[in-house]
Amino acid sequence: MVRLLRPLVRGRTYTRLLHLWVPVAAISVWLWVEPRLPWVPLLVLVPVGLIPAVRVGEVMQARLLLTPDAAEADFSTRPATAWRDRWRTVLWLEIRTLLGGVAAYLSIWLPIVAYALAARAVGHETEDLPALSGEPQWAYGLLAPLPLIALYGIVVGLGEALTAAARRLLGPSAAxxxxxxxxxxxxxxxxxxxxxxxxxxxxxxxxxxxxxxxxxxxxxxxxxxxxxxxxxxxxxxxxxxxxxxxxxxxxxxxxxxxSRPTLADAGRLLESARASGAKVDAEVAGQLETLPGHVSREGYRMLQEALTNVLRHAGAVPARVRIEVADGALTLDVRNPLPDASVAPGRGGGLRGIRERAALLGGRAHTGPDDAGDWAVRVELPRG
Missing domain, CATH: 1.20.20 (F1FO ATP Synthase)
Known part of the structure; x- marks a missing residue:
């Protein structure tokens, strides 16, 4: 019971309700001007949501009203420059408006229903619910709290649903x-x-x-x-x-x-590793210039971390590096003999970063000993 009543004393329950009501205020003005076309505001939200800066304003409201007591909400802090992010903002505005309309409607009529039931229980006439007219019945008094309980559950549920939608649609994209x-x-x-x-x-x-x-x-x-x-x-x-x-x-x-380095600058990475004592045998196949910018930059960082891993854990040992570009896809392969005290696969933060970068680009990365007894870092990235 305490758990069910806990949202009553939480400030975010009421700030979320306020967040639901905000778009309804603008829509109510339109309905007062032209009540025969209630769907027009939903159409207007489409070009509004396509404006990049709108997402920034929506994120500010979501952080302030939906998650006021959260230490750090997972929302984007940048305007929606990509079209995919702009349409996510449009979808968010539509969902927010529809849920706000439901919340506003029920916030008005459910208390009216509760009042009408209580009024008929004591014999007072009410015009809000004509179906309750007639002789007073004490059973109406037992039913009077039910609309308020339903309103409580609906407000809490809509607040949670709106917060989940905000994290999904206003959160940062993979890019x-x-x-x-x-x-x-x-x-x-x-x-x-x-x-x-x-x-x-x-x-x-x-x-x-x-x-x-x-x-x-x-x-x-x-x-x-x-x-x-x-x-x-x-x-x-x-x-x-x-x-x-x-x-x-x-x-x-x-x-x-x-201005960040790309795989076209891989030569200086290889020379730096050689200057540090490693014997690097490098092979480049394909045109590195054909890679998309973000793939080339991330490939450079992954190659850098792989070579750093060689120098840090294996020292001045022979290392084989192969960079291949085929049909827009990138393959990085770095191998070196295992040191006397080898580390277990995948424990380093840098190796974890390689796998995370590859996953964000839709590719995959393998780090660990291979069948030949060498330590291998192999990254495969699809066409950008």
């Missing part, structure tokens, strides 16, 4: 999730690069300062102390310049997607 994942990956890569630069620069400067200061104290020589202070000054100045440069990078705006 938007992929774009967000790509941006997150770029941010993490940039943070890692900055962390390495700060570690190398500041760490080196501090090490030099500590060593030179200790040596100057042990030497107890004015001349040596002067040289040590000069070295500390020069190293500190260089570290400050490096720090200012890194902070300048942090202040820069994010790069657009078009």
């Amino acid at each position: 938007e999730r992929l774009s967000a994942l790509e941006e997150r990956t770029e941010q993490l890569l940039e943070r890692n690069r900055i962390a390495r630069e700060l570690h190398d620069s500041i760490g080196h400067a501090l090490t030099v300062a500590v060593v030179q200061a200790g040596a100057a104290r042990a030497a107890n020589s004015a001349e040596f102390t002067d040289r040590a202070l000069t070295a500390i000054e020069e190293t500190g100045r260089a570290a400050l310049e490096d720090l200012e440069r890194v902070l300048g990078v942090l202040r820069e705006s994010e790069r657009p997607a078009g």
Whole structure:
């Protein structure tokens, strides 16, 4: 019983009801002007929903009224630029309007029915329900709470249904999730690069300062102390310049997607792996330029993670890389000998990221030991 009554004390029950009522307010104005054409507002919602910025406004209302006590709702934060997302917004507006009309109608008439039943139970005449006219009957009093109970269940049920529809239709599409994942990956890569630069620069400067200061104290020589202070000054100045440069990078705006590396830049990945000690044997088949931009960018990141995995867990070992483009589909295959203490398949966050990227693009990825005893990362992506 407590569980059934709990929605009565929750604020979101009433904010969801308000969200259902909002579109009815505009429709009621139209019905007052032209009651013979009640379906016209539903037609008007079609071109309105196709406007990209409309989804942003709908998401703001959904977050405020449908999920006010949620820590983070899974809604899109961008205008609906793709036509598929625009039609999802249109469908959302239609569903919201229809459910709002049902909620508004029942919110008015069910309390009237409850009042009419209670009135007839005590002998008062009512014109709201002519069918109840006649002699008063005490049984009407027993039925009076039923419309209010039904209204309570309908309001809670419609609120839950509308919230589920909002998450489904106003949530990010697969392309938007992929774009967000790509941006997150770029941010993490940039943070890692900055962390390495700060570690190398500041760490080196501090090490030099500590060593030179200790040596100057042990030497107890004015001349040596002067040289040590000069070295500390020069190293500190260089570290400050490096720090200012890194902070300048942090202040820069994010790069657009078009400037991110693609598989056409795979050569520098391979050279970087070779410079780190790995013996990379690479083979490229097909025209990389024919790949769609998002497939090529994600393929570059997956190849990067596969090579990083080789260097991190296997070290300077021979690695075989094959990149194949056939009929618009992409196949990546990276293999290397297993290290002495091999990791279990699929435990790394980077390998999980490869599989997630492949799934978002409608492809598949396999990571783990193969039949030949090598560690293999194989990615197959369909035509974009």
